[in-house]
Amino acid sequence: MAEAVIETTGLRKRFGAKTAVEDLSLVVRRGEVFGFLGPNGAGKTTSLKMLLGLIAPTAGRGAVLGRPLGDVAARARLGFLPEHFRFHEWLTGRELLAVHGALLGLGGRALDRRIEALLARVDLVDAAARPLKGYSKGMLQRIGLAQALLAEPEVVFLDEPTSGLDPLGRLLVRDLIRELRAGGTTVFLNSHLLGEVEATCDRVVFVKQGRTVHEMRLGDDAGGLDVELRLGGADAATLEGLGRHGERLEILGAAGGEPGAAAAGDAPGAGAPGNGLRVRLRVDGEARLPDIAAWLVGRGARLYEMRAARKSLEAWFLEVMGADQRPG
Amino acid sequence: MSPLRGVFVVARLTLHEAARKRVLLAALLGGAAFVVLFGFGFRAILGDEETRGMRAMERRLLLSMITVAGLYAVNLLTVMTAVLLPVDTLSGEISSGVMQTVASKPLRRSAIVLGKWLAHAGVAVGYLLLLAGGVLGAAWLLGRNALPGVGAGLALMALEAVLLVSVSIAGGARLGTLTNGILAFALYGLAFVGGWIEQIGAFAGNEAAVRVGVVASLIMPCDAMWRLAAHHMQPALVRELQMSPFASASLPSPAMVGWAAGYALVALACGVRGFSRRAL
Numbered sequence: 245m246a247e248a249v250i251e252t253t254g255l256r257k258r259f260g261a262k263t264a265v266e267d268l269s270l271v272v273r274r275g276e277v278f279g280f281l282g283p284n285g286a287g288k289t290t291s292l293k294m295l296l297g298l299i300a301p302t303a304g305r306g307a308v309l310g311r312p313l314g315d316v317a318a319r320a321r322l323g324f325l326p327e328h329f330r331f332h333e334w335l336t337g338r339e340l341l342a343v344h345g346a347l348l349g350l351g352g353r354a355l356d357r358r359i360e361a362l363l364a365r366v367d368l369v370d371a372a373a374r375p376l377k378g379y380s381k382g383m384l385q386r387i388g389l390a391q392a393l394l395a396e397p398e399v400v401f402l403d404e405p406t407s408g409l410d411p412l413g414r415l416l417v418r419d420l421i422r423e424l425r426a427g428g429t430t431v432f433l434n435s436h437l438l439g440e441v442e443a444t445c446d447r448v449v450f451v452k453q454g455r456t457v458h459e460m461r462l463g464d465d466a467g468g469l470d471v472e473l474r475l476g477g478a479d480a481a482t483l484e485g486l487g488r489h490g491e492r493l494e495i496l497g498a499a500g501g502e503p504g505a506a507a508a509g510d511a512p513g514a515g516a517p518g519n520g521l522r523v524r525l526r527v528d529g530e531a532r533l534p535d536i537a538a539w540l541v542g543r544g545a546r547l548y549e550m551r552a553a554r555k556s557l558e559a560w561f562l563e564v565m566g567a568d569q570r571p572g
Numbered sequence: 573m574s575p576l577r578g579v580f581v582v583a584r585l586t587l588h589e590a591a592r593k594r595v596l597l598a599a600l601l602g603g604a605a606f607v608v609l610f611g612f613g614f615r616a617i618l619g620d621e622e623t624r625g626m627r628a629m630e631r632r633l634l635l636s637m638i639t640v641a642g643l644y645a646v647n648l649l650t651v652m653t654a655v656l657l658p659v660d661t662l663s664g665e666i667s668s669g670v671m672q673t674v675a676s677k678p679l680r681r682s683a684i685v686l687g688k689w690l691a692h693a694g695v696a697v698g699y700l701l702l703l704a705g706g707v708l709g710a711a712w713l714l715g716r717n718a719l720p721g722v723g724a725g726l727a728l729m730a731l732e733a734v735l736l737v738s739v740s741i742a743g744g745a746r747l748g749t750l751t752n753g754i755l756a757f758a759l760y761g762l763a764f765v766g767g768w769i770e771q772i773g774a775f776a777g778n779e780a781a782v783r784v785g786v787v788a789s790l791i792m793p794c795d796a797m798w799r800l801a802a803h804h805m806q807p808a809l810v811r812e813l814q815m816s817p818f819a820s821a822s823l824p825s826p827a828m829v830g831w832a833a834g835y836a837l838v839a840l841a842c843g844v845r846g847f848s849r850r851a852l
Contacts, residue, residue: 259851296676298852320573320678330669334592343588346581347677349573391673 246273249399249430250295252306256454257290257299264290266454268304274398277421277431279441279462281557282451283565288434289327291451292401295432296324309398320348323397327404327434329388333377337368337387340376344391355394362390367416381408389417399430406440418444442557450564458564462557468528469552471536474499476520476546483523485543489536490527497522499548520548527552578679582687583694590657590695599653599699606649607706610642611714618715629809635717636807637816642707643805644818647729647798650700654736655756658692662744662847663752671852681848689741689840696733701726721804728801731832732794736760738836739792742843745850763792767799774822782822789824793832796824 250272265287293299297314311318345355366386450458487493665671743752766788773781789796802818
């Protein structure tokens with residue numbers, strides 16, 4: 245397992261009587277693209293600022309790149325794009341990168357070469373000599389991304405990096421994140437755009453009311469699969485046995501009839517005539533599917549249909565946040 | 573990056589910003605207009621028949637008083653620049669979010685405050701020297717009139733400017749731009765009014781009024797620095813006979829200079845401490 249580059253335990257931040265972050269405990273490993281998800285007001289940006297040393301935690305402890313939060317030397321190995329990237333608007337794009345390079349302790353021809361390469365990468369060579377006040381929101385976001393990557397950081401914090409970007413800009417950011425991952429850079433991504441997160445992240449953590457409430461891997465079988473089956477000749481014992489291949493077995497009803505979930509033990513459709521009984525089961529991966537099919541056939545059940553679907557991140561989000569979560 | 577290099581990088585960025593800001597350009601244009609106006613006024617007084625009819629000593633005293641009056645205006649312009657130029661350098665960048673990307677770089681928070689202080693103190697002192705040089709140069713070129721104690725006087729005026737820059741930056745580390753500006757000018761107003769109360773008290777022989785003025789100078793010693801500077805730059809006869817509106821009936825003690833320097837340092841230290849603890 246790769247080393248942890250970010251590690252926090254019980255991190256808390258209070259602003260007067262208000263608690264912004266209650267208990268942030270997480271581990272981010274080197275080289276992964278890590279998604280940090282939660283509704284508005286969940287404490288995501290405050291958490292990110294604590295990791296960067298912009299806000300001092302009230303309690304708890306944490307380390308970034310093996311150094312305490314806010315360590316000056318460690319910050320030389322970090323990149324950061326804030327949610328609303330702002331800089332002195334009288335600077336040109338190229339001057340902005342030169343200023344940030346100087347703030348990072350960089351200089352000389354190496355910095356010049358790095359600036360030109362990044363301007364080309366974020367497609368801003370043509371606009372590099374223009375003041376930032378003439379930049380569109382998307383251009384500002386892209387030049388901000390370039391400044392975050394100036395020092396070839398080991399960990400990059402991106403706070404809503406695609407907000408304000410058109411589809412082409414989003415694609416550019418997505419490609420950049422993939423390039424960073426391929427180069428071994430760790431990316432800490434805070435985004436509301438679940439589609440972007442799903443397309444780029446290896447792992448996500450959900451935050452609710454200042455607490456980390458759920459963690460899951462994304463990818464091929466991450467989060468499991470929902471398998472829908474249409475069976476004939478399945479008795480109660482078969483359904484009970486089927487339930488042991490996964491979790492949350494739901495009986496949806498007779499095919500073509502009115503859907504309705506019921507406990508497996510009720511087996512109302514056992515031996516249902518016609519098109520059989522529809523059931524749904526959550527399994528941990530594709531590898532389970534042939535086993536389930538073989539087991540059912542071996543039990544004498546008739547398998548008319550078997551469909552597996554990955555649960556979307558949005559569905560996960562809604563499930564984890566629960567019905568009590570209101571729009572932020 | 574070494575802490576000292578961090579200070580210079582931030583100072584360079586701040587100077588770059590000041591050069592591009594219209595407020596500095598406006599201050600320079602206003603200052604240049606003032607120096608030109610002063611030159612015309614000085615020349616008009618020189619050419620006046622009554623002035624030409626004066627004895628050399630009387631003429632010298634008159635021209636010295638006019639030159640000190642010019643420096644008084646320079647002092648006011650410098651005070652404005654020293655307060656207004658840095659008033660939003662921290663608070664403005666914090667509220668706009670600019671500070672997040674700067675403070676997330678490998679810089680100590682103290683380097684950010686000290687870099688900004690260094691640049692603004694440099695600009696304020698440079699502005700003072702430019703304008704004071706204009707006034708003193710015009711007085712010399714047009715009337716061959718030179719003030720005594722110019723070195724000590726300008727040093728005290730520079731200390732006043734640095735003191736106000738320190739207060740303005742310290743306030744910006746914890747307060748919003750508007751609140752900070754109001755507070756800095758309120759302190760200056762208090763010192764100004766306190767200075768007059770002290771003078772009137774000294775003329776009237778009212779010890780209580782003098783004490784009120786001294787307390788006001790302890791709360792904000794900037795006006796005391798100007799009064800000391802004006803005292804140094806006036807001919808000895810004017811000082812002794814208190815023949816000018818800029819002569820001081822109650823002169824701040826030399827210890828007040830140490831107090832002002834210490835005040836500036838403590839204000840700067842408070843700014844560093846306040847900014848280091850500030851959530852960005």
